[in-house]
Amino acid sequence: MIGFIKKDLAMIKSNFKLMGILFVVYAIMGFMGDMDISFILPFISVMIMISTFSYDNYNKWDAYAISLPDGRKNSVRAKYVATILMMIIVSIVTFILSCAISYYKTQTIDLVQMLSTMLGSVFGTLLVLVFMYPIIYKFGLEKARIGIFVIVFGIVIIGGLLIQYVDLSYISKYLFCIEDYLIPILIAVMIIMVYVSYIISLRIFNKKEF
Amino acid sequence: MENILEVKDLCKKYENFELKNVSFKLPKGMIMGFIGENGAGKTTTIKAILDIIKTYSGEIKIFGMDNRKDESKIKEDIGVVLDDMFFPEIITPNDINNAMAGIFKNWDSKMYFDYLKEFSLLPNEQVKTFSKGMRKKLEIATALSHHPKLLIMDEPTSGLDPVARAEVIEIFQGFIEDEECSILLSSHNTTDLEHVADYITFIKDGEIALSKTADELLNKYGIVKCSEKEFKAIDDKDFIKYRKTKYEYEILVEDKKAFKSKYKNAVIDKITLDDLMILMIKGEE
Incomplete structure (x- = not known):
């Protein structure tokens, strides 16, 4: 797998x-102004990794990859590992920069706040990965791009409807009860999501012919 | 003789094409030329051997093992060049070395860079700057550099100039010298195959039309050129195929000597793989 990652x-x-x-842009914006674009950076790293599917497809790499041991x-495992590695x-780096910016501005670092922001950003980015990769393996990158818009649009619509028509106060109460365990639970959920997504992608790729 | 590759009753159905009970054996230490016209089923057969296509029936054994069950073990010892170019254009031969070192247990960087030098390929240039021939050379260098026991090559010499082709053919001959390694070589360049192949397997419309040693094929088979009158005097059972050209009849015979002894005045030429392919494909029975 190491070779595929490389x-x-x-x-x-x-x-x-x-x-x-x-x-550099993030640092300048952070030190000079109030605009925070930290949540975008992990997302961009995943988008860069997603572009490798396009190169693979254009250069017909997948058929050759299958001719290599396992x-x-x-091939599938390396995509997930390389993407997550990039994202981490x-x-x-974003976290360290955010700490520096915070210290420069307020002479304090709110680690919990910083970690929560980072985890939230990672979680959102992982959501894109776990939905997008199986779709890319199934339908190819071009169709997956349309798929991601549908997914994001769907999440926004469903979220909006839930907030408007469903009483979610008991969920926030429940979240309050597990506040101390929220980060480990979030990490566990992320691991499970990625694993399930990987298994689905592998099953799809195992059936593919080139 | 021990077989390094055995294909038995391989069937694969597409909407407009079908592989029908493809069977052949490649012994150790031999080069098999795999020939046939475009769309005859060469690439599909190779893809089935490598498990690139999955939904086929039949049995494929490589090094005596099932190509699916023992896939990982088998593929450590196979070097592959596919019909299409496959290296991403934005990586360099150096990147390929780094990647392959993490893929093959027996990857030999020194051997790889020696081949790059021999083929005049610059290690730090992106693949996109290479010509078609250079890319093929890079693929061949990669296929050879993990000490494989079996090379599966789909049109490896396409796009190569005659000098490079001769160079590659020489490498292939050296590769089988220790009699432990074999090559399945699909090529339209039949002249190369006549020089290098020990076996010839000819596939036509998804079926194996013949699979014989090159010696038997090129020395025993013959092509008779004759007039219409002479052709009509020949018994149907004494030839495989015939073809009427503008000026004469061309007849494919399986046993030159036997034919000559029966038809004393017949002029029988040595057959080339091109003649064989043309008569087998265009000829009538």
Whole structure:
């Protein structure tokens, strides 16, 4: 699997410069003004990884990948691992920058607040990954792009309807009860989501012919 | 003789095409030329062997193991060049080395860079800057650099100039020298195959039309060129196929000597793989 990850990272190395520029922009905006774009950065890192599907498809890599040892399994697994790895690295750099910005402005660092923001951003980005990857494996990147709009639109509509017509106060009460365990629960939910998404993607890819 | 690859009763159905009971055996230490016109089923057969297509019936054994059950073990020892270019254009040969070192247990970086040097490929240039021939060379270098026991090559010499082709053919001949390794070589370049192949398997409309040793095929088979009058005097059972050209009849015979002994005045030429393919495809029975 390591080889497949290296190949995916090699494909996006030209984007590392772009990520670097985004970090600089984020830092400047943070130090100079009030605009916070930290939540976007992990999302952009996932979008960059998603572009590797396009290169694979254009260059007919998948057929060759299957001819390699454990090609189907390693190919899918490497996409997930490389994406999550990218996301974690970008989130950690963003977190460190956010701490520095906070300290520069207020001479304090609210670690809990910072961690919550980072986890929220990671969770949202993972949602894109867990829905998008199986769709990409099933229908290809072009159709998946339409799919993601449908998913995001659907989540917004359903969320809006729930807030408007359903009494959610008991959920917030329940969340208050488990407040101390919220972060571990959130991490567990993320792991389960990614695992289920990976299994679905693998099943789809295992059936694919090229 | 031990077989490195055995394909038995391979069937695969598409809407407009079908592989029908494809069977052949590739012994150790041999090169098999896999020939046939475009769309005859060569690439589909190779894809089934590599499990790139899945919904087929039949049995495929590589190194005596089932190609699906023992996939991981088998693929460590197979080097592959596919019909289509497959390396992402934005990576470099150096990136490929790093990736393959993490994929193959036996990856040999030194061997890989030696091949790159031999083929005059720059390690830090992106694949997109390479010509079609250079990309093929890169794929061949990659296929050879993990000490595989079986090479499966779909049109590996397409796009190569004659010098590079000769170079690659020489590498293939060296590859089977220790008699432990074999090559399944699909190619339209039949002249190369005549020089290098020990076996020839010919696929036509999804069926194996013949699978024989190259010696038997090229020395025993013959092509008779004759007039219409002479053709009419030949018994139907004494030839496989015939074809009427503008000036003469061309007849494919299975046993040159036997034919000559029966038809003393017949002029029988040595057959080439091109002649064989044309007569097998265009000829009538």
